[in-house]
Amino acid sequence: MGASTATTDPPAGDVGPPGADGLPSRGTLRSRIRDLSGAGPLLAVDIGGTKMEAGIVTGDGRVLDRARIATPGSTDPEKLFDALSSVVSEIVERATEQPIACGVGCGGPMEFGGRTVSPLNIHGWRRFPLRARLAALVGVPVAVDNDAKALAVGEGWVGAARGCDDYLAMVVSTGIGGGLVLDGRLLDGSGGNAGHVGHVVVEPEGRPCACGGRGCLEAEVSGTAIAAVTGRPAAEASPDVRRLCGTLVGRAVASVASLLDLQLAVVAGSVALGFGDEFFDAATEELRLRCGLDFARPTRIEPGGLGADGPLIGAAAVALLRQDGAATGGSDDAGHESDPGVSVVQGPDMREDGR
Numbered sequence: 001m002g003a004s005t006a007t008t009d010p011p012a013g014d015v016g017p018p019g020a021d022g023l024p025s026r027g028t029l030r031s032r033i034r035d036l037s038g039a040g041p042l043l044a045v046d047i048g049g050t051k052m053e054a055g056i057v058t059g060d061g062r063v064l065d066r067a068r069i070a071t072p073g074s075t076d077p078e079k080l081f082d083a084l085s086s087v088v089s090e091i092v093e094r095a096t097e098q099p100i101a102c103g104v105g106c107g108g109p110m111e112f113g114g115r116t117v118s119p120l121n122i123h124g125w126r127r128f129p130l131r132a133r134l135a136a137l138v139g140v141p142v143a144v145d146n147d148a149k150a151l152a153v154g155e156g157w158v159g160a161a162r163g164c165d166d167y168l169a170m171v172v173s174t175g176i177g178g179g180l181v182l183d184g185r186l187l188d189g190s191g192g193n194a195g196h197v198g199h200v201v202v203e204p205e206g207r208p209c210a211c212g213g214r215g216c217l218e219a220e221v222s223g224t225a226i227a228a229v230t231g232r233p234a235a236e237a238s239p240d241v242r243r244l245c246g247t248l249v250g251r252a253v254a255s256v257a258s259l260l261d262l263q264l265a266v267v268a269g270s271v272a273l274g275f276g277d278e279f280f281d282a283a284t285e286e287l288r289l290r291c292g293l294d295f296a297r298p299t300r301i302e303p304g305g306l307g308a309d310g311p312l313i314g315a316a317a318v319a320l321l322r323q324d325g326a327a328t329g330g331s332d333d334a335g336h337e338s339d340p341g342v343s344v345v346q347g348p349d350m351r352e353d354g355r
Contacts, residue, residue: 040097041064042103045134047122048173049071051068053067053311067094099138102141105145105149105314107121107146107175108177108196113144115129116129117130144318146192148169151306155306158305159306160264164181168180168256171268172269173269174223175224207219226245246286248286250287250290258296263299264302273307
């Protein structure tokens with residue numbers, strides 16, 4: 001069993017940490033999730049290129065039970081879904097109380113709300129109707145979002161970004177993803193794919209990327225890229241490789257910080273957390289080197305605060321945040337251009353003051 005590393009709530013009246021100017025920031029992430037939390041257990045599902053995982057998460061962000069399976073290498077979409085169904089069904093059958101909703105974090109890109117998903121590192125799913133299929137399987141409302149966006153909400157709920165209005169959350173693992181929170185809102189973008197920091201170019205003449213570009217952060221730093229370049233899994237990377245990966249992540253964060261006026265970048269995932277201080281020290285050094293603007297200089301990079309529980313806590317946070325736009329068992333997602341309560345370009349309002 002896992003448990004979150006929730007921190008203490010700010011004192012009453014505190015609207016968040018000081019900004020770069022020393023004044024209080026404008027709100028916190030928690031309001032909408034807080035309004036819905038505590039109602040019952042949540043089914044959380046994390047889908048990645050290496051593993052598929054399901055768990056039961058409480059309304060205050062604690063993981064009670066979990067099960068996982070290796071992601072099949074098959075290109076048959078139904079074999080992939082069969083594997084996912086097996087691990088989800090196992091958790092539901094073990095649950096002592098029926099979950100009230102299901103939240104899913106999945107690699108992207110995807111159509112808004114996860115109506116269809118096309119993860120770059122799961123080749124068998126191209127425009128796969130994940131949300132409707134899961135809703136039919138579990139019989140409770142299902143909400144789907146990008147796995148790194150899910151982590152961003154989870155870190156703001158009970159993790160390292162708690163109380164922060166403006167931050168980037170990154171996953172550096174098999175692939176690289178990101179989620180952005182600005183002014184207390186999770187950014188979606190026109191199609192729900194905002195935050196793909198893994199496709200920020202950090203080496204213009206670098207390696208080809210699965211997205212079709214070249215020199216993307218994911219093509220240089222992901223676990224897949226490290227194995228391709230070194231011939232060894234990321235866990236066996238040399239100190240020089242670990243530092244180089246940190247440097248390139250710091251370079252990407254510096255660009256995002258200067259563009260979006262961020263306070264914080266929270267970096268999680270098996271590669272980043274496994275590389276430890278060598279990675280984070282190099283990332284911070286590069287961030288300091290590249291951030292020349294006064295407002296960007298205070299930006300900091302910190303390890304994710306949820307550890308191995310982060311993907312499931314993030315998926316549970318999606319279930320709470322996106323309930324208005326969730327699909328229910330037997331629903332048909334086809335033909336819908338937008339989801340009520342979800343299709344807001346700047347994302348659902350998650351500020352304390354509601355503005």
